[in-house]
Amino acid sequence: MLPVQTVDEHASPGNKTDMTISKTIPCACRQNHLALNFRGGVPIAVVDRVFCPLCRENGFDTGRSFPIQGGWYLHFDLDIARMFAMARLGIDPSLVNPGFILDGRYVEACPNGT
Numbered sequence: 001m002l003p004v005q006t007v008d009e010h011a012s013p014g015n016k017t018d019m020t021i022s023k024t025i026p027c028a029c030r031q032n033h034l035a036l037n038f039r040g041g042v043p044i045a046v047v048d049r050v051f052c053p054l055c056r057e058n059g060f061d062t063g064r065s066f067p068i069q070g071g072w073y074l075h076f077d078l079d080i081a082r083m084f085a086m087a088r089l090g091i092d093p094s095l096v097n098p099g100f101i102l103d104g105r106y107v108e109a110c111p112n113g114t
């Protein structure tokens with residue numbers, strides 16, 4: 001039932017400002033993994049935790065997490081996101097929230113085969 005899981009950490013060479021890092025992160029209940037792309041130099045640690053569609057049934061609180069495609073949820077470390085926004089983007093940290101991160105495609109789920 002589970003798709004083939006690959007831990008795929010690589011960076012596109014040659015373009016440092018638009019570097020993409022792929023990372024497969026186990027969810028809180030450890031029954032699934034989610035592959036994410038991190039763009040533009042955003043630290044991987046900006047995603048604090050990921051929750052699969054089963055995590056809630058398994059007793060994990062997704063209440064403060066942000067829904068994305070496929071019934072998954074992301075929980076962001078907004079302190080890290082704000083530091084990144086200030087240091088790398090020169091953006092007012094008060095503007096940084098999960099919508100900013102996702103709309104700016106700094107973090108994006110890569111659907112791994114359906």
Ligand SMILES: [Zn+2]
Binds near residue numbers: 029051053054
């Ligand atoms: Zn889970």
